[in-house]
Amino acid sequence: MANNGQHFVAVIGGAVSGSVSAEILADSGIRVVVFEQNTRPYGKIEDGLPRWHVEQRKQEYSKIDARMKKPGVTFVPCAKLGRDIDFKDLCDNWVFSAVILANGAWRDRDLGVPGADEYIDKGLVYQNPFIYWYNHKNEKGYDGPRYDTPDETLVVGGGLASIDVVKVLQLENYEKAFKARGIQTSMHELEKGIPAVCKKHGIKPEDLGVKGCLLIYRRREQDMPLAQPPENATPEQIAKTESVRQKVLRLAREKFLFRFQDRRLTQGLVVENGRLVGLKVAETLVEGRKASALPGTEHELRAPMIISSIGSVPEFIPGVAMKGEYYTFTNEQEARYTGYENVFGVGNVVTGQGNIRASLVHSQKVTEQVVENYLGVGEGNGDRDISGAFAPAEAKAAARAEAVGLMVKKAPKLSASQIGEIEKRIAALHQKVGYTGDYDAWIAKVIPPDLE
Numbered sequence: 376m377a378n379n380g381q382h383f384v385a386v387i388g389g390a391v392s393g394s395v396s397a398e399i400l401a402d403s404g405i406r407v408v409v410f411e412q413n414t415r416p417y418g419k420i421e422d423g424l425p426r427w428h429v430e431q432r433k434q435e436y437s438k439i440d441a442r443m444k445k446p447g448v449t450f451v452p453c454a455k456l457g458r459d460i461d462f463k464d465l466c467d468n469w470v471f472s473a474v475i476l477a478n479g480a481w482r483d484r485d486l487g488v489p490g491a492d493e494y495i496d497k498g499l500v501y502q503n504p505f506i507y508w509y510n511h512k513n514e515k516g517y518d519g520p521r522y523d524t525p526d527e528t529l530v531v532g533g534g535l536a537s538i539d540v541v542k543v544l545q546l547e548n549y550e551k552a553f554k555a556r557g558i559q560t561s562m563h564e565l566e567k568g569i570p571a572v573c574k575k576h577g578i579k580p581e582d583l584g585v586k587g588c589l590l591i592y593r594r595r596e597q598d599m600p601l602a603q604p605p606e607n608a609t610p611e612q613i614a615k616t617e618s619v620r621q622k623v624l625r626l627a628r629e630k631f632l633f634r635f636q637d638r639r640l641t642q643g644l645v646v647e648n649g650r651l652v653g654l655k656v657a658e659t660l661v662e663g664r665k666a667s668a669l670p671g672t673e674h675e676l677r678a679p680m681i682i683s684s685i686g687s688v689p690e691f692i693p694g695v696a697m698k699g700e701y702y703t704f705t706n707e708q709e710a711r712y713t714g715y716e717n718v719f720g721v722g723n724v725v726t727g728q729g730n731i732r733a734s735l736v737h738s739q740k741v742t743e744q745v746v747e748n749y750l751g752v753g754e755g756n757g758d759r760d761i762s763g764a765f766a767p768a769e770a771k772a773a774a775r776a777e778a779v780g781l782m783v784k785k786a787p788k789l790s791a792s793q794i795g796e797i798e799k800r801i802a803a804l805h806q807k808v809g810y811t812g813d814y815d816a817w818i819a820k821v822i823p824p825d826l827e
């Protein structure tokens with residue numbers, strides 16, 4: 376490892392935001408080390424974006440690979456902040472010029488009903504492990520939890536990720552129903568639309584006996600965070616966004632045949648024999664962003680499984696202070712961690728994983744296309760380009776990294792011995808996992824042969 380710089384920045388997390396930050400800093404002559412908890416640095420692209428987005432996933436993997444191989448960037452796999460690296464030790468003793476937290480949002484937001492988490496895997500499943508399972512379940516080496524996908528599962532959500540969840544359920548159940556009739560279909564075929572596959576085989580969807588999962592959302596369907604209006608939107612732009620949301624939902628329901636109820640607020644649990652068998656919900660009155668339960672409307676929704684898909688927030692890391700669900704960053708713009716002058720956040724770790732806000736850099740029309748392509752409900756020519764979904768995250772990470780780079784360059788340079796100490800610690804982490812510094816060789820070794 377050449378001692379070719381006197382400013383040295385640590386980035387935690389190697390996916391979209393982390394790799395973009397590393398590239399920007401390295402391009403400006405600052406040395407960077409990326410500590411990634413997993414063997415591969417692909418984050419939400421590998422584990423959150425459903426595996427039917429085959430081409431997009433490959434493209435994003437190779438963009439991340441190229442950034443990781445930039446001169447001046449050192450990759451450290453299997454190095455988890457909070458497990459292999461202590462946060463306070465990193466900030467106090469490693470003496471990096473700056474630390475950038477780019478570790479994303481991997482903790483599911485609580486369902487919001489006291490005691491619900493006692494029923495995890497006893498009727499209750501959260502979205503992140505569910506999609507992780509779905510993306511990896513066909514790999515021979517997968518040894519994580521396995522999930523059933525019973526028909527009539529109840530999904531609590533409303534955002535794009537919850538539509539991914541209902542799609543997974545519907546695709547799995549229709550594939551099984553076709554198989555029971557001796558017809559082989561595939562995820563890829565069904566993902567283009569279940570009615571079209573039924574038509575091809577001369578079967579009416581209702582004759583397959585799948586009742587369909589139920590998605591519930593607490594506000595009105597036109598409020599669903601499936602598309603966002605631009606900043607300072609006019610009333611016309613808001614109305615347009617609301618009609619896009621309704622259209623997208625309608626198209627998704629037509630293609631994937633799930634059931635939907637809006638204005639439903641989770642109020643309590645229905646438990647039988649130590650298992651969650653349903654939710655108590657109430658209808659809501661929606662006033663602006665507020666959805667309040669209407670007295671007298673409470674009822675039970677029973678289901679063989681309940682999946683909570685109401686957002687992802689950063690994981691707890693020992694030593695990292697929290698304010699509510701988030702780390703204590705000064706504000707969204709600067710995202711400086713309050714405990715240290717030189718610790719910053721980029722990407723989902725700052726705002727959580729909300730909704731694709733492509734509108735930040737694109738017109739509403741393009742945003743609409745991105746969302747339709749994302750959900751596979753577009754009426755276009757089958758183009759499934761969703762790069763617009765990642766462009767804002769890349770642009771934001773680049774801007775933040777540039778600002779950190781400018782700040783770092785104003786700070787005193789690290790001495791050769793300080794850099795030597797950092798290098799020693801990095802070498803120890805590399806040695807622990809057998810990483811030789813050859814990124815391509817490592818990736819070739821850790822990519823499962825059957826990774827989809």
Ligand SMILES: Cc1cc2nc3c(=O)[nH]c(=O)nc-3n(C[C@H](O)[C@H](O)[C@H](O)COP(=O)(O)OP(=O)(O)OC[C@H]3O[C@@H](n4cnc5c(N)ncnc54)[C@H](O)[C@@H]3O)c2cc1C
Binds near residue numbers: 411415
């Ligand atoms: C359903 C869905 C919704 C989306 N919504 C949005 C959106 O709202 N806005 C938007 O801009 N984009 C959105 N996207 C696009 C995209 O997911 C994100 O923008 C982008 O992938 C986020 O990248 P990230 O690097 O911030 O986080 P991640 O992809 O989550 O990467 C974090 C990385 O840090 C690693 N890591 C985590 N914890 C640690 C630790 N303790 N130590 C070391 N490493 C760690 C992880 O393994 C991972 O590699 C969405 C995508 C999907 C699939």
